[in-house]
Amino acid sequence: xxxxxxxxxxxxxxxxxxxxxxxxxxxxxxxxxxxxxxxxxxxxxxxxxxxxxxxxxxxxxxxxxxxxxxxxxxxxxxxxxxxxxxxxxxxxxxxxxxxxxxxxxxxxxxxxxxxxxxxxxxxxxxxxxxxxxxxxxxxxxxxxxxxxxxxxxxxxxxxxxxxxxxxxxxxxxxxxxxxxxxxxxxxxxxxxxxxxxxxxxxxxxxxxxxxxxxxxxxxxxxxxxxxxxxxxxxxxxxxx
Amino acid sequence: xxxxxxxxxxxxxxxxxxxxxxxxxxxxxxxxxxxxxxxxxxxxxxxxxxxxxxxxxxxxxxxxxxxxxxxxxxxxxxxxxxxxxxxxxxxxxxxxxxxxxxxxxxxxxxxxxxxxxxxxxxxxxxxxxxxxxxxxxxxxxxxxxxxxxxxxxxxxxxxxxxxxxxxxxxxxxxxxxxxxxxxxxxxxxxxxxxxxxxxxxxx
Numbered sequence: 001x002x003x004x005x006x007x008x009x010x011x012x013x014x015x016x017x018x019x020x021x022x023x024x025x026x027x028x029x030x031x032x033x034x035x036x037x038x039x040x041x042x043x044x045x046x047x048x049x050x051x052x053x054x055x056x057x058x059x060x061x062x063x064x065x066x067x068x069x070x071x072x073x074x075x076x077x078x079x080x081x082x083x084x085x086x087x088x089x090x091x092x093x094x095x096x097x098x099x100x101x102x103x104x105x106x107x108x109x110x111x112x113x114x115x116x117x118x119x120x121x122x123x124x125x126x127x128x129x130x131x132x133x134x135x136x137x138x139x140x141x142x143x144x145x146x147x148x149x150x151x152x153x154x155x156x157x158x159x160x161x162x163x164x165x166x167x168x169x170x171x172x173x174x175x176x177x178x179x180x181x182x183x184x185x186x187x188x189x190x191x192x193x194x195x196x197x198x199x200x201x202x203x204x205x206x207x208x209x210x211x212x213x214x215x216x217x218x219x220x221x222x223x224x225x226x227x228x229x230x231x232x233x234x235x236x237x238x239x240x
Numbered sequence: 241x242x243x244x245x246x247x248x249x250x251x252x253x254x255x256x257x258x259x260x261x262x263x264x265x266x267x268x269x270x271x272x273x274x275x276x277x278x279x280x281x282x283x284x285x286x287x288x289x290x291x292x293x294x295x296x297x298x299x300x301x302x303x304x305x306x307x308x309x310x311x312x313x314x315x316x317x318x319x320x321x322x323x324x325x326x327x328x329x330x331x332x333x334x335x336x337x338x339x340x341x342x343x344x345x346x347x348x349x350x351x352x353x354x355x356x357x358x359x360x361x362x363x364x365x366x367x368x369x370x371x372x373x374x375x376x377x378x379x380x381x382x383x384x385x386x387x388x389x390x391x392x393x394x395x396x397x398x399x400x401x402x403x404x405x406x407x408x409x410x411x412x413x414x415x416x417x418x419x420x421x422x423x424x425x426x427x428x429x430x431x432x433x434x435x436x437x438x439x440x441x442x443x
Contacts, residue, residue, distance in 0.1 A: 007247075009442065014253045015384035022255075024382030027301040028432050034442035035406060040364045042375050042390075043443045045324035046314060047340035055275050065273055085247045094278075098263025108259045109270035110308070110347070122273045124263045160256065160263055167326070168314045169443045171386060173379055175254040189255060192384050198252040224248045 005039040006169055006226040007085055015192035022188045023149055039169055046168035049094040049128060058126045061099075061139035065122030072118055073102025073140035075216035078176070078204065081133040082163060085227030089133025095223075096126040096162040097137060104145030104155075113145055138216070144183055156183035156190065165225040176221045179205045253385035260310045260379060261344060268344045279342030282313065282356040287334045289318030289357030294391070294418060294426045297350045298378060301433030305350025309380035311343040313354060315373070320360035358393070364402055371401040373416075378430065388441045391428045392417045407439055415439050 017029035037043070057064050062071060078097070082090040100106045100123065103115030107123050121140060129135045144154050158175045165171065177184050184190050184203065193199050201224075210218035261269040267277055283289065298306040316322050321333040333339075337357075345352040356374075364370040371392055378387045392398050394417050407413045415438045418428035430438045 007250075009250065011385075011442070013249055017384055017387075019384065022382070022384070025255075025384055026382075027304075028306065028380065028382035029301075029384075030387070030437055030440050031301075031433050032412075032437050032439070034440050036442045037403060037406070038365060039443055040370060041322055041327055041362055042314070042316070042370065042373070045322040045326045047338065048324060049278070053276070053278060058274060065271075083248060085250060087246070087248060096263050098259065106259045106262060107269065107271055108262050110258060122262075122266070122271060124266055124273060126263075126274075160254075160260070162256075162264060166324075168375060168377070169388075171312070171377055172251060172253060173256045173260075173386060174251050175257075192254075193252050198249065201249065201251055202254070224251045226250055227247060 005044065005229045006167060007229050009226065013195060013198050015194070019188075019192040022192050025192070039167075043169040044167045046164060046166060046170070049092070049164070051128065053094075054126055054128065059135075059137045061121065061123065061125045061137060064125065066120045069120055071101065071121035071140050073121075073143075075138075076141050077136055077138055077210055077212070077216055077218040078159065078221055079134070079136035079207075079210060079218065080204075080220050080222040082129050082135065082165075082223045082225065083133055084165070084225050088228075089129070089131075090165055090225055091129055091131045091133055093129050093166065094126060094164050095129060095135045096124070097139075097159050098124040099139065099142040099159040100145055102140050102143050104143035115143065115145065141178070149188055153188065154183055154186075156181045156187050161221070161223065163223055163225060170225045172223075172225060174223075175202060177203045178219060179203055255381060255384050256310060256379035258308045258381040260308070264310055265342060265344050279312070279340065282315070282338055282341040282354065283317070283334075284336030284338075287317065287337045287357055289334070290424070291355070292358050292424050292426060293353055293355050294374070294428055295351060295353035296428040296430060297352070298345065298380070298430045298432065303434075305345070306380055306432065307345055307347050307350040309345055309352075309378055311352060312377045313341045313343060313356070314375040314377075315339055315356065315359040316362050318357055318360050320362045322362075368402050369400070370403065371398045372396050373401075376430075383432075387432070388443050389430065389438055390416055390441065393420070393426065394418060395420050412439055
């Protein structure tokens with residue numbers, strides 16, 4: 001048995017572990033080099049999820065925590081596809097998101113920002129991609145919020161995104177930003193990413209074609225996971 | 241100019257931030273929203289195997305506990321089978337065995353723990369067996385891209401494991417080996433940086 005592997009991660013494209021402008025990374029980044037491994041079964045397998053794991057309303061953040069009405073803020077759809085680097089869809093994979101509310105306040109016992117909590121907004125959602133790798137959420141556009149890094153740092157509006165793929169070595173957590181936000185260029189967390197083209201990959205464009213007239217706007221966010229490597233000579237020509 | 245290669249680039253990673261629990265473990269963030277939170281049960285009670293608990297603390301480079309981390313674990317069952325179609329033996333995987341879990345440290349002490357079964361030997365590359373191990377993936381505020389590592393057991397024969405053998409500095413191999421501290425209880429501390437730094441993997 002000779003399992004196929006995944007394309008190696010381009011660690012010049014991802015942010016480095018240590019980036020002094022994002023202060024917390026200074027003491028939380030390894031100093032020793034990573035040990036490179038060729039994938040074995042432990043890496044090319046990973047957890048699988050099904051529709052019995054989640055509820056249909058879980059991807060609707062406008063309704064999944066509503067108590068007395070709809071949450072306050074800009075109503076949006078966030079949608080896109082999960083693909084791998086070979087442009088193949090990643091079907092039936094779990095996508096999870098979390099975010100602040102329209103005031104920039106998180107529903108978390110450790111968040112003490114003075115922006116108000118919204119009694120009808122929880123701030124998390126999850127869904128499975130369909131057979132074509134497509135997913136969508138309905139939510140409220142999050143607000144910017146301040147954080148203790150430099151004296152006056154503000155995070156751009158963002159949604160945290162977690163994706164599994166089909167293998168544990170594809171596991172990815174990232175953040176989605178919104179087209180045109182002037183805070184993106186000033187954010188030390190965004191700017192941990194060295195290549196401006198990689199930053200562009202995290203910025204969701206406004207997608208008027210997917211907006212619902214008189215109801216909500218839409219943003220498009222495609223996610224790319226590591227591609228499966230062809231093992232032409234070792235394994236099978238049709239192995240792609 | 242040569243022909244362009246037609247690959248997409250992987251979406252770049254970003255930190256999970258301090259409020260990762262909202263999305264991945266809302267109960268720990270302080271609210272109930274989902275019918276069922278995922279990742280609480282790695283192996284259902286009926287799954288055969290030796291029941292174990294693993295506990296530890298993640299430490300930063302100053303020796304302080306990282307209290308806002310999130311750890312995911314992935315492992316084979318007691319027969320060394322992963323519940324995933326890519327494992328040629330997956331049809332024989334123990335029913336009720338998920339193999340995957342999410343672990344949240346205590347917000348005050350940073351101590352985390354998870355209950356599972358001890359994994360069996362897994363087939364490695366070129367047919368070389370891998371000593372029993374659990375894969376871990378760590379994210380947190382200040383971690384820009386998730387850190388992968390493996391945990392082995394100090395009461396198993398790890399001498400022929402091909403991954404441990406890849407660690408050139410022999411004294412660092414011990415950072416991947418959990419210590420048995422009581423029957424069924426293992427201690428596995430993770431040091432992100434500095435003295436005793438855990439070996440992290442690019443897999």
